[in-house]
Amino acid sequence: MKKRIILIFAGGIIIGVIMTITVSCLSWRSPALVVREPETPEEARIEYTPPPKPRFSVEFLSKYMPILKTLILPRIEKVTDDIYVALGYALGNVTMIITGEGVVIIDTTESKEAAEEVLKKFRKITDKPIRYIIYTHFHPDHILGTEVFYSEGVEVIATSEFVKWAQSPDRGMGSKYFRRVIATLGGEAEKGYGFSLPVESPYRGQFEDAEVVMPTITFQGKHSFTLGGKRFELFQTSGETEDHLAVWIPDERALHIGDLYYMSFPCLTGLMLEARPVIGWINSLTRFIGMRPDHLLLGHTKTLKGAGLIKEHLTNYREAIRFVYDETMRYIAAGRPVHQATAEIRLPDHLSDLPYLEGLYCRVDWAVRGLYHDYTGWYDGRGTDLISIPPEYRARELVGLSGGADKILARAIELQKNDEHQLCAGLCDVVIAANPGDRLAHIIKAHSMEHLAFGSNNLICIGTYRSAYSIHTKAAAEIE
Numbered sequence: 001m002k003k004r005i006i007l008i009f010a011g012g013i014i015i016g017v018i019m020t021i022t023v024s025c026l027s028w029r030s031p032a033l034v035v036r037e038p039e040t041p042e043e044a045r046i047e048y049t050p051p052p053k054p055r056f057s058v059e060f061l062s063k064y065m066p067i068l069k070t071l072i073l074p075r076i077e078k079v080t081d082d083i084y085v086a087l088g089y090a091l092g093n094v095t096m097i098i099t100g101e102g103v104v105i106i107d108t109t110e111s112k113e114a115a116e117e118v119l120k121k122f123r124k125i126t127d128k129p130i131r132y133i134i135y136t137h138f139h140p141d142h143i144l145g146t147e148v149f150y151s152e153g154v155e156v157i158a159t160s161e162f163v164k165w166a167q168s169p170d171r172g173m174g175s176k177y178f179r180r181v182i183a184t185l186g187g188e189a190e191k192g193y194g195f196s197l198p199v200e201s202p203y204r205g206q207f208e209d210a211e212v213v214m215p216t217i218t219f220q221g222k223h224s225f226t227l228g229g230k231r232f233e234l235f236q237t238s239g240e241t242e243d244h245l246a247v248w249i250p251d252e253r254a255l256h257i258g259d260l261y262y263m264s265f266p267c268l269t270g271l272m273l274e275a276r277p278v279i280g281w282i283n284s285l286t287r288f289i290g291m292r293p294d295h296l297l298l299g300h301t302k303t304l305k306g307a308g309l310i311k312e313h314l315t316n317y318r319e320a321i322r323f324v325y326d327e328t329m330r331y332i333a334a335g336r337p338v339h340q341a342t343a344e345i346r347l348p349d350h351l352s353d354l355p356y357l358e359g360l361y362c363r364v365d366w367a368v369r370g371l372y373h374d375y376t377g378w379y380d381g382r383g384t385d386l387i388s389i390p391p392e393y394r395a396r397e398l399v400g401l402s403g404g405a406d407k408i409l410a411r412a413i414e415l416q417k418n419d420e421h422q423l424c425a426g427l428c429d430v431v432i433a434a435n436p437g438d439r440l441a442h443i444i445k446a447h448s449m450e451h452l453a454f455g456s457n458n459l460i461c462i463g464t465y466r467s468a469y470s471i472h473t474k475a476a477a478e479i480e
């Protein structure tokens with residue numbers, strides 16, 4: 001009896017506490033995130049004379065042109081009596097393997113015109129029918145020329161993931177977003193507003209009317225076939241993408257590894273895209289090294305020849321990727337912020353000195369940033385941006401405190417004259433965030449973007465700075 005009374009008493013206390021909490025919760029009000037909307041500053045009115053048009057430096061041209069030439073000079077590379085690679089017709093290569101009963105094509109470039117030029121050259125080597133087309137992965141520079149090589153009865157092979165990626169309405173190749181990414185990286189974010197470049201981009205893709213020939217055979221893991229006595233062993237190899245595959249032709253000791261190796265530090269995270277399967281990339285390279293190929297066929301740049309050389313390149317590539325991954329994880333574990341990781345993580349000298357690990361296409365700092373964000377998410381732990389308010393509010397406060405847009409842009413112009421273009425662009429961004437209608441801020445920033453493009457030794461930088469130039473030039477034109 002006594003026990004029962006104690007239980008009822010304890011139960012009463014618990015119910016009381018819960019009710020008190022509930023009632024006090026009901027009276028809670030979320031504090032207002034924005035109490036007052038800061039005023040938009042006035043448009044800048046200071047005088048501005050744009051800097052002279054920039055030029056590529058002589059050192060840059062002497063270093064960059066030979067590499068660019070390998071990308072844009074069309075030629076057919078004979079790898080063995082039965083294997084030929086078309087390079088320089090477009091951004092992506094086409095590989096042809098001849099067998100007793102027909103031809104196998106691996107990847108088809110991003111352009112029908114380029115594919116037609118390649119097919120004409122291939123037809124001078126053999127008139128055997130095309131029987132198979134293999135896609136290494138879904139990126140446009142590997143699949144948009146297929147119509148030219150395809151005819152009824154030809155088998156088109158890709159992994160099952162290819163279908164998902166090629167057709168995803170949100171992130172797939174045909175999606176609006178993916179097209180915008182390609183346009184931005186290629187320097188065409190706002191067509192007709194870019195500046196001219198001394199050399200045309202090797203990318204020849206036309207997305208608007210692009211038709212993807214979908215695979216007739218898909219697989220997961222492994223798939224093999226024999227044609228004219230030659231065996232083709234396909235296996236899934238994540239890295240550049242999840243749907244990626246490699247092709248092993250044992251009779252020739254030739255291995256096609258698509259985009260899992262090229263002449264640059266690899267894109268471990270694509271700009272404006274998600275981080276790539278980096279551990280998968282490392283594992284794929286380990287597998288390739290173990291196969292000891294004599295010929296390493298690639299999606300871009302020329303074939304690597306010789307088992308020793310191939311092993312050396314792939315081992316260094318793998319070591320560089322592993323190093324960047326491990327270091328980034330170390331910085332995350334130590335609680336060091338992303339900008340510190342980005343500034344401090346560098347490849348060791350024996351790797352950074354290798355021409356095929358230079359940042360011609362992608363860069364170590366981009367890989368670090370991509371991995372960092374992929375593993376830590378969007379929140380930085382500092383409270384300010386836990387719940388977002390319009391970014392222009394902070395900018396308007398700063399512009400007001402500094403004495404107005406004129407003051408900030410006068411400093412931006414000084415920085416621009418001093419070739420401090422990134423800082424100049426950052427100040428213009430503050431003014432633009434506070435008042436997107438500030439025409440002068442757009443114009444000053446556009447000129448710094450042009451200078452950054454010409455001062456860069458990275459293909460993606462040249463494209464993306466050119467795109468930023470086009471965005472701000474268009475914005476300025478529309479304000480008039």
Ligand SMILES: [Zn+2]
Nearest residue numbers: 139141259299
């Ligand atoms: Zn590619």
